Amino acid sequence: MTTTTPGVSGTSEETSPQQTAAPRRDPAAPSEVSGLTHRLATLDRLVELGEGRVDQDLMDDAAALLARAGDRLRLSGDHTIVALAGGTGSGKSSLFNAVCGLELSPTGLRRPMTSSAHACVWGLDGAGPLLDWLEVDKRHRYARASALDQASGEEQAGSLQGLILLDLPDHDSIRSEQVAEVDRYVGVADLLIWVLDPQKYADFAVHRRYLEPLAGHDGVSLIVLNQIDRLAPEEIDECVKDLRRLLEAEGSRTPHILTTSAKSGAGIEDFRDVIADTVAARRARTQRLVADLDRLIQRFEDAFGAVEPPATIDGKGAAALVEALVDAAGIPAVAEAMESAYALRATDYVGWPLTRLATRLRSDPLRRMRLVELRDELRAAFTTPVNAQQAHVDNALQDVTEDVVRDLPPSWRRSVREAGRSNAEALPETLGASLRAVVPSFNQVPGWWWAVRIWQYLLLVVAAVSVVWLVGIAAFAGLKVAHAPTRLLGEAGLAPYVALVLVCVLGLGLLTALVARNLVALTAAKHSERMEQQMREGVTAAARELVITPVEEELAVYARFRDEAGHAIRDVAR
Template sequence: MTTAAIPASPAGPASPDSAADLSGRLTALDRMVELGTGRLDDKLLGDAAVLLERAGERLRLSGEHTVVTLAGGTGSGKSSLFNAICGLELSPTGVRRPMTSKAHACVWGLDGAGPLLDWLDVDKRHRYARASALDSARSDSSLQGLVLLDLPDHDSIQAVHRAEVDRFVTIADLLVWVVDPQKYADAALHRNYIVPFARYAGVTLIVLNQVDKLQPGEVDDCVADLRRLLEAEGLAKPRIVTTSAASEDGVLGFRDVLVDTVAARRARSERITTDVDRLADRFAPYRGDAEPPAGVSAQARTELVEELTNAAGAPAVAEAMESAYELRAADFVGWPVHAMIARLRSDPLRRMRLTELREELRNAFTGPVGAQQGDVDNALVRVTEGITGDLPAAWARSVRAAARAHAAGLPEALGASLKDALPTFNQVPRWWWLVKTWQYFLVLATVLGVAWIGLLVAYGVFKVGGENPNALLGEPGLIPYVAVLVVSTLGMGWLTSSACRNMVALSSAKHGERMEQHMLDSIERVADSMIIEPIADELDVYARFRAAVDAARS
């Protein structure tokens, strides 16, 4: 007596397109693991790695065989059902708890089955094969490619037996749960297996066994109640078949399902596909709905560089070097007479410090600018604020971590960039040398004029050399003219110095602007290499992760 209530199974083997699609989804899952490592939940990544390993091994093994597991509770009759399908008493039967302690396997078709059974870790003592000589008598050739497993009881008092069931449930191509009319609502079965594996409805079959114990009118009611219970637990459109190992034709409906499953050769890929579906959905919350930016916006980059420039003190350095430029220029274009007078009342240490200003500035940037680390940290926080707002929490953390990847070395790098940007004082404009030469020529002319006046006074006025001195030295009337010449040279020197100082003031401003721009360029290179590019790289990783999730869920 049998009653079958199952949807029609697809005919024909799995298409190459579906195999290629599965391969592509597994590749996408592998990329998700690779891209998510160090960023996403370790348990999720571990589960994905286990699935990839298991799926890869299963796909490398025989695709001509379909692994079907018979699982159930004590007394459900799964071993009797196993023997009925095999046509031989291969698995011990009875009501003693437990009866089956190790998985038993019966294989139709030996080619390629050995490595598969090794991977399934079925004890060689419990492997059986239906040879063609036996099959010819029972017309079992239609089951060619079937690997039927009889598992220990899932409710066994032995923990090792439950672990055996748990292991096979995760690797079987088709899950067959054998229940009986008395215990089909067993809480342990539904709580531990039906509910957690509810989305595996496509590769799950429920066998209501021992229907011979029911009255004819009770079978349909029992199937309807079982279906209602399964659907309430999330098993969509459950496939249910009724069997009775006690009668000769009581397993024909179940056997037909096995024949269709083996012929279709889709259970393996469908099982792995469902595994991928289940895991890809767990990755979905890490994908995010908003399209991520490609990198830091131009405005955010400008603001970052400005903050780093201020944190490094570049404007102050530029101003100091501008002043140093003017002071340096004064040594060349200043009126030497004025410089000698100023030196008489100036602090010598000031001049000494000026000559060492550049080295002091360079030495100031040989180590971290510790006092400004906080400003750097604030800049790193602000540059990611406009990026991470729409990202999932895990990726927002990874982007912020990418921005701070070089935080400890940023102050030193900024200091080094300023140090390299400082100009050298070994070279000066040529016109400075020309002005200096002209100024000393005027000084020489002034000294000669003063000396001439002294000689005119000595020889012309006081007649120190006698009555017949040289006309240029003995004519007192030349004194006013020579004095005018001396005053003129002094005035020319002062005017030259004043004009050149104005020119230096203009050029020093341009010099400061050029140096500030040079430092800005150096700081931009530091910001790009240590902040902007790591953020862009992390956003690119996230974009590729999103594409991989889409591919895995397609």
């Protein structure tokens, strides 16, 4: 008597020795799983490196494959998922029932006949979580009972231990939810069996939608030409040849085609043996994932270029960037203003005091205007970001990456350009800060200014003493206004000598002022050059931190992506 167990879950309450017997394993399976795991880890790194940079559809498909592969490898490896897919009237449900030995799936010609997936399981241990992952309705889960297996023979029964056979809805169903269900199962089955009939084996829909995209899955695909009882022997050969031609034209290298008739039983045993061999090998799970991985990895070929990418912006490009930012920050103009301000400020220290006094007594609107302009110009440079030159900054950021992205794929060109512009908003403020950094040195007063100032005030004191001396001689020796308190004031003959001292002191003061002025002009230029160099160093540091380093980091990501993708594609070639 034949029995079935509906609603398969994680374990079975009553199992037979045939159901619990350990399945045969291929000795190479552990190494295959290890190699697949390594390749999936490479794909995971590619997704991590390419996220937001490479085509998003490719990244989404890669992430979906990683998730599906992780789930499939985590679930039972002792079971092989075999899916029967086909159109209305192709006879896939009849083949399903023939393999099961039971009428589990309804058959007929109306559309659609199989409205949802049916599953028959050989070996219950570990099948429940796998069926839950497949989302097979518990009403359509069946367990192959041991009584039938024993009646069929020990060798045959054991050969299907670990099989999960799925009868899918019609792929040409008029109900979109059933088509979506077929697509989902086609994406996760370990072995895909496409059941075609002599009338619709060349149907454009099944070839374009399924067989052509899965052309690289020959190792985990089987084409069954069913209902051959409707054909004469010579017609069978012609249909098989034509079907093979179609499959090879779509990219299939070695299509595996079987002919069957569920009605007459022709080819059913061969069909069952192919399934049994696949289940016994325990390799379809990894082979399917490898086939999916190979097909996906090939799409990465357009995501990286053949030319070795540069590691950084070359010296010429970096120098051009710095010069452009220097111009955007207005550093030459600021340096010139600082030179003028230095000279005007130095005059207040090293100029001849009498000349400075006369200048202050005599209003100089030009000098006052110049000081105001310099003060405003320097204040703007030191207290505000350089946002007035944002257009120059944008142009500089655009130009600096053009050389390094020339040989990069389009998506990576965009990401490198974006990396170069990632700190565009912060750059003006940083450039302003590099200018403000020179303010402390600008406020300092050189020591020689104080020395000259003290010297000139000493000369001024000597001149004042000389003037007082001459007035005293004139009053006491010349005008005889009173008796001279000392001979220094009563001797008229000392007047020429005192006058000579006065002239020499005044001349020495003017000479000192002249020499100091020339020295100020020289030191002002050097001071301006030094300040400009300091500001350039600040701009260079800002360019390195905010532009060049992000570009280098993005180029490093691309280099790693290119290396990983190259290894992955070479693995496909092997």
